[in-house]
Amino acid sequence: MQRNLATATRMSTAILVVFGFISLTSCGEPAVELSPKQRQAQFVQNYAKNPIVKPRLAFVTNGIADFWVIAQRGAEQAAIDTGATVTVHMPAEGIADQKRILEDLLAQNINAIAVSAIDPANQLDVLDQVATRTLLVTHDSDAPASARLAYVGLDNYDAGRAAGKLVKAALPNGGEIAIFVGRMEQDNARRRRQGLMDEIFDRSRDENRVEDPNQSLTIGKFTVLNTLTDQFDRAKAKANVEDMISANPNLGCVVGLFTYNPVLALEALRSGGKIGQIKVVGFDEAPETLAGIRDGSVQGTVVQDPYNYGYRSMQLLNAVCLGKPDALPKGGFIDIPAVTVTKDNVDAFEADLKKKLAGNKAAANAGNQTGNQAGNQAGNLAK
Amino acid sequence: MKKSIGIAIILLAIVIATAILSPNFLSAYNLENLLRRTALFGILSIGVGFVILTAGIDLSIGGVVCLAGILTPYLLTQMGWTPTETIGAILLMSLAIGILQGSLVAYGRIQPFLVTLCGLLIFRGVARGITMDQTQGFQGKFAGIRWIGNGRIPLPGVDGFAIPAPVLSLVIIAVLAMVFLNRTVWGRWMKAVGRSPNAARYSGVPVARLQILAYTICSLLAGFGGLLFVCDVGSAQPSDFGNFYELYAIAAAVLGGYRLSGGEGSVVGVVIGAAVMQVLRNAIVLVPWLPDTAEFAVIGLVILIGVLSDELLRRFAASRARTQAKGV
Amino acid sequence: MTVAPPILQCRGLGKRFAGVHALRGVDLDIRSGEVVAVVGANGAGKSTLMKILAGVLPQDSGEVLLAGNPIRFAGVRDAVRAGIALVHQELHLADNVDVAGNIFLGREPHRFGFLDRQAMHSQAREWMSRVGLELSPSTDVSTLSIGHRQMVEIAKALSLRAKVLILDEPTSSLSMGETTRLLALIRALAEQGVAVVYITHRLNEVLLCADRAVVLRDGARVAEFSREQLTRERLVHAMVGTIHEQHARGDRESRSGSTTRLLVRDLKTQAHPEATIDFSIRRGEIVGLAGLVGSGRTEILQSIFGIDKRIAGEVVLDGRLVASNDPAAAAQRGIAMVPEDRQRDGLMLEDSVRLNASIIRISRESVFGFIRGGLERAGVARMVGLMRIHPATPERPVGLFSGGNQQKVVLAKWLSTEPSVLLLDEPSRGVDVGARAEIHSLIRQASDRGAAVLCAISDTEELLLLCDRIIVMRMGRIEGEMDVAEATEESITRLAIVGSVEFAA
Structure with a gap:
């Protein structure tokens, strides 16, 4: 190292010193070129030897939504149960904002990060940068090509198939289906849509099959129309449903892939007087969607378990930091399966949801004691 | 009125083309949707038109729409206010925002671009802070107040088609705006401020007060627009409600014949400009072979063509006027 | 004077715009070493004639001869190459x-592809000394006065080896001193053999x-006077057709008995905070406010009207104070302001005569703001009709009118409100003789209705013609009142230039 310093220019000296410092403080061993995957393995080994008693963990979402508030409660509960310090971060402006948050977390020398990848294929460099610096797992939306240790979430393809079953139940004689989503760049959107279409068309799983969202596709008695995106603009989301109804008088069922999509589909159907005439299948558990299931305007919804995304990912990262590599799942996948909510089980589901939120009041108080930022936020929310 | 003919022709052309390409375009249901959206965006555009008329700009519209949009359900459901109190509070808040921004521009001599850009960030930030980033919705209640955004006014003897309620607001606002601009001293002076702030000052026109008035009208209409938007959509998310709406409003005003250098524009043109934007977005969904991904590109292109043809027409008219002037 | 052969000749030049004759069969001889003045009212065709000579416009008929040979310029560059x-x-x-x-813009001396700054500056100094510009060649143009800029333009023209120099209203924005210097330069250049064509009002x-002097009227050459024949009356007569500008002084009754209307007390302006007015x-x-450019006349007018903030002092109109820095309040009180730069400050050029002329009156006539x-x-x-604005088309954009008619619109804006105080800054700048007489008559009518009139005017002759009393300003102070x-003219100029201290010449 000394010899290197002597021969290097001033600029590269400074860089080397910084790098050397980071590697010394983070792993205590001299810097050697390691791949992100090797670095992850090294972190796990190091923690096994020198456990961190009260690790600092971060939970990063892909945006701001009520859905993530429930995940936040799960993450906070994990903080209380394990004694780790947990912060929750919600990027407001998409992928660039998420990158900024991740970089800021690295700058704080955070011990581990769980992140929902907004655009896995194009975020590899950012995710690998994270993986060389700290423990990384993905949740909700996976990035299989990255060096992440594990993925905590549901198989969105399976969730899509579950929604497909609801569509088939809604339209036993077939018909036209329109899909609405915030943005197609997200892996979960792609997989849900693919699973949905494969189920509707009675096809088996094929990882290489990709349907063009701009094309309509008819197989057998079902037609899946082109998929419209709204970039999270609610007025646009509603307008999209209205325009599809205008364009396709025979529309039989609309499927909303993101939380707010079925809600705005209901708004559009209501103002157009099409409730009941056009079926709605949704994802997630917005209050309006659940109310729609109860009054029959929504066929059913496929819900994730965001609470456990938060809880299980934080629990896993805490275990690794405490030096328990056995907590890592075989195959790198912790399955948090989707649940189908229909008229039959909607009441039971809502009761459970309330219970989870109520249980968190304690978390909010505990959060204040541990000085944990997310807990403070939850405390304010609970008021 | 004469100035609006160009944009009216563009609207007509797009309507005819879309009607030919999509049989469902002229359905009563679709026309209702278009009228409602045009009314909602048109109100914002009429507002920004006042500011543009004085050679200013208001980028804070999206922020005001967001703040009004989330506060309406928030005040009703979380704070338990009555609809009257809520509407009053929203309008008062918008009024205050306009006076504040206008004063910073007129008396503080800060560039309007800067003042309102900061406003845009601040208002959205405040909205997110008040709600802790939680989506605010009406929770299936308050159908009464929501009528102004999503209601329908049936036409006697006509079945299957009704006038969307926001159109009523638009018509009232547009008529008031036209009367103000064309029939009142202040309206005349506001145009003068945009045409030549120096000449206005040297004529004893109270330039600063008129600028503040313009920003106040703009924010007031943005706040009212936000109220209508959330009544239509049913819920609002602080992080993205009203995103880019200031740009849609400005684009509609420019399409409608407003010049960013001030002094020129017509209310009718702005409403038609807003309609062009909405019909375009609608056409992209309705015409099967138009990819949805091309939406922004198509809108951008049409605005460019509109503004360009307007400019060419203007130059042609000006050169004709000049050659005629030589004859005198 | 020996008769030199004409270096530039026009024979029957004609030009039409949209079917209207701008020039009809104009003949003009220009000889080296001679100063030819081309005079005429606005729209007489002076500018069109000069543009044809300088290659800016092609003629429709007739010919231009350069040293006896017919020539047709394809553009400005052709004309410059020919020495015009x-x-x-x-x-x-x-x-x-x-x-x-600036002098060498586009043809800078260079060596090996690099700008040869030294050569450029030494050459520039030569040309500058020829026009009497005592400045460093590296002075930034933006810091120069308008007079100096004019000199730079002329130096630039000379450096292009110009044999014919055409000056289009060169003194319209110059102060008295600068004008005197420019006229001396023109004489000197003529003596060096340059032909100078001089367009002026x-x-x-x-x-x-x-x-x-060659006089144009309605596109035709109506008169030519040699130096010996030149008189003021003859020129005016040829330009206007009838003699407009009679000395209207005689029939004006004295105002010495009437009451004080406007009182300016202990006024300090931002431009001259050391002086008290x-x-x-x-x-x-x-x-009338007389004085050189920069003597603080405009600042006094603007302080009274409220465009500029007053540092100290008060303005009293009919016994009541006028608010500082509030033009709207001043206008409300009946103070009218006709600014110096009417295109920038006086008018909305794209708007019609009606919108411009009624902007203040509409608020006086309005009912509930309507x-x-x-x-x-x-x-x-x-x-x-009253002001004889021509053409009488109220809906036509005011930018399309001539300078004189534009000024009448500015006056109409204020006079229609019957002001108590009328402030005017160079009211007849860039206005032809006929319009000037009409503007004077309008100002007198306003005063006859009781208005107190204060006007800043650079032209001493005009001051004497229009005003009852003259205040001479120098370096921000009132130097004298008469x-x-x-x-x-002589006493005013002397006071404006050297002050009230007796100056032994």
Whole structure:
């Protein structure tokens, strides 16, 4: 190292010193070129030897939504149960904002990060940068090509198939289906849509099959129309449903892939007087969607378990930091399966949801004691 | 009125083309949707038109729409206010925002671009802070107040088609705006401020007060627009409600014949400009072979063509006027 | 004077715009070493003629002869190559380049592809000394006065080896001192053999420096006077057709008995905070502010009206204070302001005569803030007729009117409100002789109705013609005050330049 310093220019000296410092403080061993995957393995080994008693963990979402508030409660509960310090971060402006948050977390020398990848294929460099610096797992939306240790979430393809079953139940004689989503760049959107279409068309799983969202596709008695995106603009989301109804008088069922999509589909159907005439299948558990299931305007919804995304990912990262590599799942996948909510089980589901939120009041108080930022936020929310 | 003919022709052309390409375009249901959206965006555009008329700009519209949009359900459901109190509070808040921004521009001599850009960030930030980033919705209640955004006014003897309620607001606002601009001293002076702030000052026109008035009208209409938007959509998310709406409003005003250098524009043109934007977005969904991904590109292109043809027409008219002037 | 062969000749030049004759069969000879003044009212065709000579416009008929040979310029570059340079009314200098750079713009001396700054500066100094410009060649043009910029333009033209120099209203924005210097330069250049064509409104200057004057009216050449024949009356007569400008002084009654209307007390302006201004104006009195450019005349007018903030002092109108820095309040009180730069500050050029002329009156006539359209149109029509605004088309954009008619619109805007105080800054700048007489008559009518009039005017001759009393300013101070009966051009100029201290010449 000394010899290197002597021969290097001033600029590269400074860089080397910084790098050397980071590697010394983070792993205590001299810097050697390691791949992100090797670095992850090294972190796990190091923690096994020198456990961190009260690790600092971060939970990063892909945006701001009520859905993530429930995940936040799960993450906070994990903080209380394990004694780790947990912060929750919600990027407001998409992928660039998420990158900024991740970089800021690295700058704080955070011990581990769980992140929902907004655009896995194009975020590899950012995710690998994270993986060389700290423990990384993905949740909700996976990035299989990255060096992440594990993925905590549901198989969105399976969730899509579950929604497909609801569509088939809604339209036993077939018909036209329109899909609405915030943005197609997200892996979960792609997989849900693919699973949905494969189920509707009675096809088996094929990882290489990709349907063009701009094309309509008819197989057998079902037609899946082109998929419209709204970039999270609610007025646009509603307008999209209205325009599809205008364009396709025979529309039989609309499927909303993101939380707010079925809600705005209901708004559009209501103002157009099409409730009941056009079926709605949704994802997630917005209050309006659940109310729609109860009054029959929504066929059913496929819900994730965001609470456990938060809880299980934080629990896993805490275990690794405490030096328990056995907590890592075989195959790198912790399955948090989707649940189908229909008229039959909607009441039971809502009761459970309330219970989870109520249980968190304690978390909010505990959060204040541990000085944990997310807990403070939850405390304010609970008021 | 004469100035609006160009944009009216563009609207007509797009309507005819879309009607030919999509049989469902002229359905009563679709026309209702278009009228409602045009009314909602048109109100914002009429507002920004006042500011543009004085050679200013208001980028804070999206922020005001967001703040009004989330506060309406928030005040009703979380704070338990009555609809009257809520509407009053929203309008008062918008009024205050306009006076504040206008004063910073007129008396503080800060560039309007800067003042309102900061406003845009601040208002959205405040909205997110008040709600802790939680989506605010009406929770299936308050159908009464929501009528102004999503209601329908049936036409006697006509079945299957009704006038969307926001159109009523638009018509009232547009008529008031036209009367103000064309029939009142202040309206005349506001145009003068945009045409030549120096000449206005040297004529004893109270330039600063008129600028503040313009920003106040703009924010007031943005706040009212936000109220209508959330009544239509049913819920609002602080992080993205009203995103880019200031740009849609400005684009509609420019399409409608407003010049960013001030002094020129017509209310009718702005409403038609807003309609062009909405019909375009609608056409992209309705015409099967138009990819949805091309939406922004198509809108951008049409605005460019509109503004360009307007400019060419203007130059042609000006050169004709000049050659005629030589004859005198 | 020996008769040299004409270097440039025009034979029967004609030009039409949209079917209207701008020039009809104009003949003109220009000889080396001679100053030819081309005079005429606005729209007489002077500018068109010069543009054809300088290659800016092609002629429709007739021919241009250069040293006896017919020539047709394809563009400005052709004309420049032939030795003809036009110095425009609006100067065309690059603000961000120094004097030398402007003189050699586009043809800078260079060595091995690099700018040869030294050579450029030494050559520039030569040309600058020829026009009497005592400045460093590296002076930034943006710091120069308009007079100096004019000199730079002329130096640039000379450096292009110009044999014919065309000056289009060169003195319209110059102060008295600068004008004197420019006229001397023109004479000197003529003596060096340059042919100078001089376009102007100012008859004094023609009388002072022209060898010959050619008068255009309605696109035709109506008269030519040699130096010996030149008189003021003859020029005016040829330009206007009838003699408009009679000395209207005699029939004006004295205002010395009327009451004080406007009182300016202990005024300090931002431009000259060290000076204190005190004066008053009676009902119906016309007071002129004389002085060089920069002597603080404009600042006084703007402080009274409230465009500029007053540092100290007060303005009292009819016994009541006028608010500082609030033009709207001043206008409300009946103070009217006709600014110096009417295109920038006086008018909305793209708007019609009606919108411009009625902008203040509509608020006086309004009911609950609503404009009364019928009253407005009738009022404007009356003003257009009264002021003889030509053409009488109230809906035409005011930018398309001539300078004189534009100024009448600015006046109409205020006079239709019957102001108590009328402030005017160079009211007849860039206005032809006929319009000037009409503007004077309108100002007198306003004063006859009791208005106190204060006007800043650079032209001493005009001051004597229009005003009852003259206040002479110098370096921000009131240097002296005199009744028009005792004032002469000479006494005013002396006071403005050297002050009240006796100066042994």
